[in-house]
Amino acid sequence: MLVKLDDRLAAVAGLVLPGQAAADIGTDHNYLPAFLRQRGVCPRVIASDKADGPYRNAVALTRRLGLEQTLEVRRGQGLEVLNPGEAATIIIAGMGGRLTIEILAAAPAVLAQTRRLVLQPQRDLPQLRRWLAEHGWRIVAERMAYDHGWYYTALAAEPGEAVLTPQEAEFGPCLLKERPQLWLNYLRFRLVKTQRLLEQLAAFGGSGERVLALRREQAELTALLGQDK
Numbered sequence: 418m419l420v421k422l423d424d425r426l427a428a429v430a431g432l433v434l435p436g437q438a439a440a441d442i443g444t445d446h447n448y449l450p451a452f453l454r455q456r457g458v459c460p461r462v463i464a465s466d467k468a469d470g471p472y473r474n475a476v477a478l479t480r481r482l483g484l485e486q487t488l489e490v491r492r493g494q495g496l497e498v499l500n501p502g503e504a505a506t507i508i509i510a511g512m513g514g515r516l517t518i519e520i521l522a523a524a525p526a527v528l529a530q531t532r533r534l535v536l537q538p539q540r541d542l543p544q545l546r547r548w549l550a551e552h553g554w555r556i557v558a559e560r561m562a563y564d565h566g567w568y569y570t571a572l573a574a575e576p577g578e579a580v581l582t583p584q585e586a587e588f589g590p591c592l593l594k595e596r597p598q599l600w601l602n603y604l605r606f607r608l609v610k611t612q613r614l615l616e617q618l619a620a621f622g623g624s625g626e627r628v629l630a631l632r633r634e635q636a637e638l639t640a641l642l643g644q645d646k
């Protein structure tokens with residue numbers, strides 16, 4: 418059986434450094450590590466999860482696919498399961514941005530010997546982008562995906578100097594330059610949401626900081642989208 422990935426995880430897989438070992442932290446179902454091994458993207462993959470159920474499922478899938486030699490499943494918290502230098506790429510996908518930051522911040526020795534981080538947070542992306550820039554990581558690629566009715570962003574970061582403007586932290590330094598169609602769709606989706614919120618607040622006579630922030634967001638989204646006309 419060949420593992421297939423949904424569009425969200427396919428975007429993550431596309432950012433992994435080929436030909437080098439990778440680690441997927443918080444793997445859950447273990448589909449991504451299995452995919453990376455079956456397609457020969459990485460010669461060796463470590464899959465980890467802190468929870469017993471996902472760990473057992475990951476072990477079971479590895480065995481079912483006959484990947485035990487090159488896909489090792491470990492149980493534990495965050496990057497504690499890794500020795501420095503064991504994985505060129507560290508993947509953390511499908512968690513909150515703040516938890517992703519906590520996991521990264523707790524393991525400076527592992528990060529010091531990591532060549533690429535591939536991250537796909539479910540929320541708090543601006544905070545994560547800022548944390549990366551403040552801790553010596555430069556975002557080198559960003560990919561959008563649309564899956565099960567929701568937009569996702571995956572990013573790759575490598576050691577390096579980076580200064581992010583507030584707009585780059587919010588919308589993505591690479592996405593702002595490349596302006597892919599899915600990102601434009603995502604901006605339109607955000608603009609519609611912002612406009613609806615403003616209408617609801619206006620109906621209740623809303624004013625103040627919240628309304629001002631939403632108007633600023635509306636203006637920024639409109640300007641970003643306007644560049645495409």
Ligand SMILES: C[S@@+](CC[C@H](N)C(=O)[O-])C[C@H]1O[C@@H](n2cnc3c(N)ncnc32)[C@H](O)[C@@H]1O
Nearest residue numbers: 442443444445466467468471493494495510511
């Ligand atoms: C929502 S799932 C995401 C699974 C997969 N990475 C994906 O993107 O589809 C999050 C998984 O991360 C695991 N997890 C949460 N915090 C963790 C931590 N600090 N260390 C290791 N695993 C963790 C959970 O047990 C869960 O299986």
